[in-house]
Amino acid sequence: MLFAPTDLCVALWSLFVQSFQVWPMNLPSFLVIGAAKSGTTSVWSYLKQHPQVFMSKPKEPNFFIFEGVKLPYYSGPDDEEALIRKLYQGTITDFETYQKLFQDVGEVKAIGEASVRYLYFPQAAERIKKYIPDAKMIIMLRNPVNRLYSQYVMNVRDLLEPLPLSEAITAEDERISKNWDCAWHYTKLSSYYNQVKLYLDLFSPEQIKVIIYDDFCRDTIGIMQELYRFIDVDDSFIPNCSKRKLSGYWPKSLVLHRLLKEPNVIKLTLEKALPKKTYNKALKFFQKSNKGVIPPIPTTVKDDLKQLFRKDILNLQELLGRDIPWLTDEV
Incomplete structure (x- = not known):
């Protein structure tokens, strides 16, 4: 069965659209x-x-x-x-x-x-x-x-x-x-x-x-x-x-908080020296220990x-x- 020119255009356009529609809208x-x-x-x-x-x-x-x-x-x-x-x-x-x-x-x-x-x-x-x-x-x-x-x-x-x-x-x-x-x-x-x-x-x-x-x-x-x-x-x-x-929470010590939060030589050295599990456990311990009560306004x-x-x-x-x-x- 032959396509009429208009049918052919519609079919080609449909294929074109489908080729770009890779996920639902x-x-x-x-x-x-x-x-x-x-x-x-x-x-x-x-x-x-x-x-x-x-x-x-x-x-x-x-x-x-x-x-x-x-x-x-x-x-x-x-x-x-x-x-x-x-x-x-x-x-x-x-x-x-x-x-x-x-x-x-x-x-x-x-x-x-x-x-x-x-x-x-x-x-x-x-x-x-x-x-x-x-x-x-x-x-x-x-x-x-x-x-x-x-x-x-x-x-x-x-x-x-x-x-x-x-x-x-x-x-x-x-x-x-x-x-x-x-x-x-x-x-x-x-x-x-x-x-x-x-x-x-x-x-x-x-x-x-x-x-x-x-x-x-x-x-x-x-x-x-x-x-x-x-x-x-x-x-x-x-x-x-x-x-x-x-x-x-409010950090008890802002100096310690900065050391624990930001990349630095101390953290890098400890991360290399300690097993990953031990390092992460120690980091979480000090982070938790440094959490204080938020002061009033x-x-x-x-x-x-x-x-x-x-x-x-x-x-x-x-x-x-x-x-x-x-x-x-x-x-």
């Missing part, structure tokens, strides 16, 4: 978009436990921020290699690689990823609208003072913050002018009103779910089942929430921050149409 149906240091790793873990949900690995591909750029796109107090290792590990900058994260999702009802920087960057919202306009988005918001301090503690722990807290906050605007990464945008990241408003303006209200961290801590199972309903999976599933993820800094965030919290309450306990909470 899967993309997220929902995203956890922030805020950083607001329980998102725990939420990612509990979503991942659900048999009808696929969550990407890495947890934070950051694609909708960094599409098409060369990393590290922003600067900081460390060299480029260290910044990539500490801040951009797992970050994906091209659509083809991003799409491959979801090629083996299996038989699930919801596909997601959790990049907590998305809430802060306007270009992320615009690209989400471009690539997955019908996706649902989960926003986790924590008391802005606590969120800021948790980020500061993490930066100290990761050897990314050399300044005391008050000086780091004072240096924020200067650092931003020098194109430092948002990891040092302490007060800006904690100012939620404009960040949330952008997403509510760009997407329909049914696509956005805002969770207050206080509610999540008070009723973790209930909030997770609320999120399961939101992403259209079985809400009767109960995740194992017995262990929270990424509990913070200095009172004057705490009071200044509470006053700084007051107007933003009031605006956020009006935007969300609900009371938020942060104005009276002790932090």
Whole structure:
């Protein structure tokens, strides 16, 4: 049987398309978009436990921020290699690689990823609208003072913050002018009103779910089942929430902490001299022994921050149409 010219063209075009389509066209149906240091790793873990949900690995591909750029796109107090290792590990900058994260999702009802920087960057919202306009988005918001301090503690722990807290906050605007990464945008990241408003303006209200961290801590199972309903999976599933993820700590000795965390001659010598198992065991022992209790926020800094965030919290309450306990909470 002979092909008509139009049939032949259609058949050839079909073969051409199939030759490039090496994986299914899967993309997220929902995203956890922030805020950083607001329980998102725990939420990612509990979503991942659900048999009808696929969550990407890495947890934070950051694609909708960094599409098409060369990393590290922003600067900081460390060299480029260290910044990539500490801040951009797992970050994906091209659509083809991003799409491959979801090629083996299996038989699930919801596909997601959790990049907590998305809430802060306007270009992320615009690209989400471009690539997955019908996706649902989960926003986790924590008391802005606590969120800021948790980020500061993490930066100290990761050897990314050399300044005391008050000086780091004072240096924020200067650092931003020098194109430092948002990891040092302490007060800006904690100012939620404009960040949330952008997403509510760009997407329909049914696509956005805002969770207050206080509610999540008070009723973790209930909030997770609320999120399961939101992403259209079985809400009767109960995740194992017995262990929270990424509990913070403060190094007892910053000098020892740096020796244990960073490459150096002492570690290299011991690694060569000791059996691998012995070396790793010793390293873990000293790391655990050096973990201390996080000190409280200095009172004057705490009071200044509470006053700084007051107007933003009031605006956020009006935007969300609900009371938020942060104005009276002790932090």
